[in-house]
Each structure stands twice: as structure tokens, then as C-alpha cells.
Amino acid sequence: MKRLILVATVAATALATAHARAEDIVIGAIYPLTGNAAQVGLDAKAAYEVEADIINTTHAAIPMVMGKGGGLDKLGGAKIKLIFADSQNDPQKARAEAERLITQEHAIAIIGSYTSATAATISQVTERYEVPYMSADNSSPSLNQRGLKWFFRTSPHDEMFSAAMFNFFTEIGQKTGHKVKSVALFYEDSIFGSDSSNVQRKLAADQKIDVAADVKYRANSPSLSAEAQKLKAANADVILPSSYTSDAILILKAMAEIGYKPKAIMAQAAGFQEQAFLTGAGDLAEGAMSRSSFALDATKSRPAIAPVNALYKAKNNKDLNDNTSRDVTALAVLADAINRAGSAKPEDIRKALTETNIKGSDTIMPWAGVKFDETGQNTLGTPVIQQVKGGVYHTIWPFDVAVMDPVWNVGQ
Amino acid sequence: MSLDAMLQVAASGLLMGLIYALVAAGLSLIFGLMDVVNFAHGELMMIAMYAVFSLWQASGLDPFILLPLVAALLFGLGMAIYRLLIARALAVRFNKGMVQIFATFGLAIFIRGLAQMIFGGEFRSITGTWLGGRTWNLAGIYLPLPQLAASLVCLLAFAGLLLIGRTEFGRALEATREDREAVALIGIDRDRIFALGWGLGAATVGVAGVMLAGFYYVSPNVGANFALIAYVTVALGGFGSLLGALGAGLLIGEVEAITAQLLEPSLKQVGMFAIYLAVLMFRPRGLFGKI
Numbered sequence: 001m002k003r004l005i006l007v008a009t010v011a012a013t014a015l016a017t018a019h020a021r022a023e024d025i026v027i028g029a030i031y032p033l034t035g036n037a038a039q040v041g042l043d044a045k046a047a048y049e050v051e052a053d054i055i056n057t058t059h060a061a062i063p064m065v066m067g068k069g070g071g072l073d074k075l076g077g078a079k080i081k082l083i084f085a086d087s088q089n090d091p092q093k094a095r096a097e098a099e100r101l102i103t104q105e106h107a108i109a110i111i112g113s114y115t116s117a118t119a120a121t122i123s124q125v126t127e128r129y130e131v132p133y134m135s136a137d138n139s140s141p142s143l144n145q146r147g148l149k150w151f152f153r154t155s156p157h158d159e160m161f162s163a164a165m166f167n168f169f170t171e172i173g174q175k176t177g178h179k180v181k182s183v184a185l186f187y188e189d190s191i192f193g194s195d196s197s198n199v200q201r202k203l204a205a206d207q208k209i210d211v212a213a214d215v216k217y218r219a220n221s222p223s224l225s226a227e228a229q230k231l232k233a234a235n236a237d238v239i240l241p242s243s244y245t246s247d248a249i250l251i252l253k254a255m256a257e258i259g260y261k262p263k264a265i266m267a268q269a270a271g272f273q274e275q276a277f278l279t280g281a282g283d284l285a286e287g288a289m290s291r292s293s294f295a296l297d298a299t300k301s302r303p304a305i306a307p308v309n310a311l312y313k314a315k316n317n318k319d320l321n322d323n324t325s326r327d328v329t330a331l332a333v334l335a336d337a338i339n340r341a342g343s344a345k346p347e348d349i350r351k352a353l354t355e356t357n358i359k360g361s362d363t364i365m366p367w368a369g370v371k372f373d374e375t376g377q378n379t380l381g382t383p384v385i386q387q388v389k390g391g392v393y394h395t396i397w398p399f400d401v402a403v404m405d406p407v408w409n410v411g412q
Numbered sequence: 413m414s415l416d417a418m419l420q421v422a423a424s425g426l427l428m429g430l431i432y433a434l435v436a437a438g439l440s441l442i443f444g445l446m447d448v449v450n451f452a453h454g455e456l457m458m459i460a461m462y463a464v465f466s467l468w469q470a471s472g473l474d475p476f477i478l479l480p481l482v483a484a485l486l487f488g489l490g491m492a493i494y495r496l497l498i499a500r501a502l503a504v505r506f507n508k509g510m511v512q513i514f515a516t517f518g519l520a521i522f523i524r525g526l527a528q529m530i531f532g533g534e535f536r537s538i539t540g541t542w543l544g545g546r547t548w549n550l551a552g553i554y555l556p557l558p559q560l561a562a563s564l565v566c567l568l569a570f571a572g573l574l575l576i577g578r579t580e581f582g583r584a585l586e587a588t589r590e591d592r593e594a595v596a597l598i599g600i601d602r603d604r605i606f607a608l609g610w611g612l613g614a615a616t617v618g619v620a621g622v623m624l625a626g627f628y629y630v631s632p633n634v635g636a637n638f639a640l641i642a643y644v645t646v647a648l649g650g651f652g653s654l655l656g657a658l659g660a661g662l663l664i665g666e667v668e669a670i671t672a673q674l675l676e677p678s679l680k681q682v683g684m685f686a687i688y689l690a691v692l693m694f695r696p697r698g699l700f701g702k703i
Contacts, residue, residue, distance in 0.1 A: 038533030
């Protein structure tokens with residue numbers, strides 16, 4: 001009893017000295033922090049920590065949503081507190097971690113999770129416990145089409161991304177006179193790979209583009225030489241890979257080893273947007289194209305990119321990329337909703353999220369903005385197409401925001 | 413499919429098969445010697461890959477030059493693992509099998525965690541080596557030089573291991589394998605033989621790791637991609653049979669390459685596992701097993 005009184009007194013004093021400091025807002029973040037996708041998870045962690053600092057600490061205002069600092073003003077300056085959990089890139093472990101974060105750590109929202117396979121299980125848990133799941137960087141189109149009430153996604157999904165690729169094919173065809181006549185699909189055997197390829201197959205049929213090869217492969221195989229041989233035999237105008245980092249490096253090497261230089265590669269980002277891929281594949285990556293939801297070079301129209309990137313680089317010694325930029329944005333959007341809700345109750349936050357309407361210029365993304373439809377999907381996320389030159393991605397489409405002319409070898 | 417394409421499939425399967433065999437050789441050696449399945453086998457290979465990567469980064473020397481150094485390092489590491497861990501696991505009085513499994517399995521998790529702590533989770537690649545990215549075009553059949561070199565080294569390593577088998581040490585190894593109790597009576601230090609066996613097994617997988625690093629990425633989990641196939645190779649070839657491991661490796665490489673062409677590539681391991689199951693059912697000692 002004595003001890004209890006002591007604890008109570010200490011707590012009361014602490015509260016008094018903090019001048020009724022508002023309670024922290026606990027958000028759970030689930031990422032692969034060990035295992036094959038660990039680096040992506042660790043980079044995401046760094047990005048979230050940078051964004052949490054931007055929201056929580058006092059600093060010169062950054063021209064983006066929640067960029068003025070000092071905590072959540074409508075909640076008495078409450079701070080965002082992130083608790084990270086390791087999914088090991090395993091859907092079942094991700095499910096267990098989501099339960100733990102909600103029931104044990106009392107997270108009022110979950111954010112995550114890189115791979116779509118893990119997002120599928122996490123969002124089932126958040127639906128059951130009725131807390132918002134903010135999908136920052138999962139790209140499978142099926143995720144928001146399951147009738148979930150608590151699922152929100154700031155990022156475009158692979159249907160939107162793939163549509164952008166095929167629009168680019170049309171426009172570059174008109175511009176150069178060299179149309180895309182055939183594509184080869186190359187995708188891993190996961191929800192990410194199959195959803196992505198389904199959309200691409202459909203878009204190709206719509207545009208009467210021939211699918212010359214349809215290569216589904218096992219992720220993290222010791223060798224991709226058989227797959228490379230199939231791609232070589234098809235010799236399509238454009239190869240469309242949906243792969244994570246390790247397989248992205250491997251397939252480029254495997255194609256080179258059998259003397260095959262594809263005319264064009266248009267990647268569903270993922271591994272192709274990672275620095276490890278650019279370093280590992282080296283010269284082989286030159287000319288590769290990828291969709292992206294982020295354009296580091298769009299600093300003119302998005303003044304927040306420079307200061308946010310500087311903070312991130314100071315912490316993690318690399319530039320923001322397709323994934324980490326989406327993480328920063330998702331947390332900013334979630335924090336903005338919590339702030340507008342003026343409450344830590346999940347139901348209030350959900351309502352605020354549905355009312356979100358943020359202009360693209362108030363983010364670091366090249367999007368038109370952030371506004372969720374009834375499935376929780378942001379409808380204003382407009383992707384860009386980028387191409388590797390000198391080991392760095394440059395934006396090449398839409399043509400009005402491009403910083404470089406595309407190198408287009410199709411039909412030559 | 414054209415003749416060229418078929419030959420290319422066969423050649424790729426052959427090169428990959430020899431690499432599988434080389435990875436499996438050390439595992440087969442240790443298992444044959446003392447009936448211990450080393451679940452940290454893939455992790456030893458990963459250590460060798462990081463070792464050659466770090467040495468290459470620090471010195472700029474080609475992996476070929478670093479090969480003996482890394483093999484020696486792994487030899488020492490293998491002996492240390494035996495002395496510090498396996499010897500103790502073998503000495504327990506009850507549930508020996510379980511203790512051995514958990515000891516090496518725990519070691520695997522520990523090594524993987526340690527690698528991520530030291531090197532991070534990034535995928536790393538050795539670039540600008542003598543053979544890196546070069547391909548030999550043999551009348552339309554492409555043979556990537558790093559894989560070709562790895563295959564030759566594999567054959568040399570098997571020849572070396574078979575030669576060792578003819579020396580006094582090799583005969584002691586064989587005797588210990590056949591009857592570990594009786595050899596003590598004729599003055600063979602069993603503990604020393606076991607330690608050297610572990611050293612040799614680790615050095616062999618070290619050689620595999622160095623050759624692999626010439627064309628494959630390095631990451632804390634890289635061992636797992638190859639370890640499963642190594643276990644299948646050893647079981648298929650017959651536990652403890654070195655030539656069996658070589659034959660089984662080649663078989664797996666070819667079956668995998670052909671399955672990928674006939675079925676879709678995501679099912680390319682189906683053929684290999686089907687053969688594995690059939691062998692387990694009808695010839696459990698393995699294709700070339702003596703026991």
C-alpha cells in the first residue's frame with residue numbers, strides 16, 4: 001500500500017510538473033526488421049522516426065501537412081509515439097504483432113508494412129479490433145477491395161501504377177513513332193506479383209499489346225537462369241518485372257549472363273527502386289525504367305522535399321526513395337487526421353481520415369493530393385515514370401514534370 | 413524449342429548443379445563423419461561470403477586471390493565450432509539427437525542475427541572482379557565465366573577431398589566414421605579427427621561461398637536459399653557419400669532447369685522434390701548411399 005501511494009505521488013508530481021502534458025499518441029508500425037526484406041524495413045523505420053520528429057519537435061516550419069512541429073496542437077501538443085514490431089516478412093507473424101500492438105501496447109492505429117502479403121493479414125486484425133490501418137507502401141490493388149472499413153491507403157496501387165506505365169507506352173509511342181507491340185511479364189509468386197501481373201495482362205489486352213511471355217517465378221531462388229532464358233526466347237519490346245531487391249539484382253545478372261540485353265525494362269518499383277539494386281546490378285541497371293510514387297527531383301513544385309530529405313539523409317545516410325517517401329507521407333496524413341479529430345478514439349480518427357483533403361503541394365509527393373474514396377483508397381495519387389541514368393533515377397514522365405528525355409530503344 | 417535453347421538449358425543446369433554439389437560437399441562430409449546434421453551450414457557459407465566481401469572491400473584484391481585465406485579462416489572457424497559447441501552437445505547423456513539439432517539450429521539463428529547487426533540487412537555485391545559479368549559465347553551457348561570458374565573449382569574441391577581420403581588422415585577419418593568406439597582402441601584421437609572433419613567441412617563450404625560471391629548477392633539470409641537444396645542433395649546422394657553429393661547435385665541442377673522449362677518457373681523445384689520423395693520411399697539410403 002505504501003508503495004502504491006509513493007508511486008501515485010511521484011506520478012502526480014510528474015504530471016503537475018509537465019503542466020498537464022498531453023498523453024502520447026501510440027501508433028504501431030509493422031515492418032520486416034529481420035529476414036530477407038530487413039533493409040527496407042529498417043529504412044522505413046528511419047523514415048517514420050524522421051517524420052515523427054518533424055511532427056513532435058519544435059523547428060522552423062516545413063511547407064507540408066503537419067510540418068510546423070510542436071506536437072498535435074488540437075490535442076494539447078500531444079506527441080506521436082511509434083512502437084515498431086518485426087513481421088520478419090511473414091504474414092502470420094505480422095498478424096500476431098498487430099494483435100500485440102493493439103491489445104498490449106494500446107496502439108490507436110497501425111501503419112505498415114511494405115509487402116502486400118503482410119498487409120493482408122494486418123488489415124484483418126485492425127478490422128476486427130476497429131482501429132485504422134494506414135497502408136503506407138503496400139501496392140496490391142486487391143487490398144482495398146475487400147470491403148474493409150478501417151483500411152486506408154495514401155499510396156497509389158498497382159492498378160494505378162500499371163495504368164501509368166501503359167499510358168506512358170502510348171504517349172512515347174506517339175512521340176517517337178516506336179510503339180510497344182509486345183511485353184513480357186516477370187513476377188514473383190506472391191499477392192504482390194500475381195495482382196500486379198493480372199492488371200498488366202488486362203491492360204495489355206485492352207491496348208492490343210501481345211504478352212510474349214508470362215513468367216511466374218519463386219521468390220529468393222538460388223538461380224533465375226531458366227527464367228532469363230524464357231525472357232530471352234520471347235524477346236519482347238518491354239519486360240515488366242514485379243520483384244523485390246534480391247530477385248531484381250539476380251534477374252538482370254542472369255539475363256546478361258546468357259547474352260540478353262532487353263530493349264526496355266519497366267519495373268513495378270519494389271526492389272528496382274532500392275539503392276542496393278542500383279549498386280548490385282551496376283551498369284546492367286542503366287536505362288531501366290520504373291514506376292514511382294515519388295520524384296526526388298521535383299523540388300521546385302514540392303518545396304518540402306529538400307528539408308525532409310536533408311533530415312532523412314542525416315539520419316540514414318541515403319536519399320528518400322519510392323518507399324521511404326510514402327512512409328513519411330502516410331504518417332503525416334495519419335497524424336493530420338488524429339489532430340483534426342482532436343481525439344485519440346479510433347472511431348473519431350476514422351471519421352477524420354474519411355474527411356481528409358490535402359493538396360499535393362502540401363506533401364513531398366508529386367501527387368494531385370490525398371483524398372480517400374469509400375474503400376479507403378487515395379484517389380489523387382498520381383504516379384510518375386523514372387529511368388536510371390548514371391546510377392540514379394530521373395523522372396521522365398509525365399512529360400510536363402520530366403527532368404530528362406527518355407532513352408527509348410524499342411523499335412530500333 | 414530449338415537445339416540451341418535446349419543446350420543452353422542443359423549447360424545452365426550443369427553449372428548450377430556443380431555449385432549445388434559444392435555447397436553440399438561440406439555438409440555431407442560432416443554428416444558422414446559423425447551423424448550430425450549441421451543446420452548452420454548455409455550460415456557458414458554466408459560467413460565466407462561476407463568474409464570475402466569485406467576483404468575485397470578492404471584490399472581490392474580479387475576473390476580468387478582471397479580464396480585460400482577465406483578457406484583457412486573457415487577451417488579455423490569450423491574447428492572452433494566443434495570444440496566450443498558440438499563436442500559439448502555430443503557429450504550430453506540424454507536426448508542427444510535433439511540437443512544436436514537445437515545446438516546447430518540455434519547457432520544458425522545466432523550467426524544470422526550477428527551478420528545483420530554487423531553488416532545490416534542490405535544486399536551487397538562484389539563488382540569489378542576479373543571474371544565478373546563476363547560470358548563465354550560458345551556457338552550460341554552462353555557460359556558465364558564466374559559460374560564456369562565455380563564449377564571448375566567444385567571439381568577440383570571434390571578431387572581434393574577424394575585425395576585426402578587416401579592419406580593417413582583420410583583413412584583415420586573413414587575408420588572413425590565406420591566405428592567411432594573402436595578407433596579409440598587403436599590410438600586414434602577421435603576428438604581431433606572430428607574437429608579436423610568440421611574444419612574441412614567448413615572450409616569446403618567456405619570455398620563455395622567465395623565462388624558464389626563472384627556472381628551472387630550477399631545478405632544475412634543468403635545461406636537459407638542454398639541450404640535447403642544442400643540438405644536435399646545430401647539425402648538424395650546418400651548420407652556420407654561424397655561422390656553421391658556430386659551426382660545428386662548435378663541431377664538436381666539438371667532436373668530443376670528442365671522442370672522450369674516444362675512447367676512454369678515458379679514450380680521449378682517440383683521435379684527435384686518429386687525425385688527426392690521417390691528416393692526416400694524406394695531407396696531411403698540415397699542414390700549412391702552405402703549403408
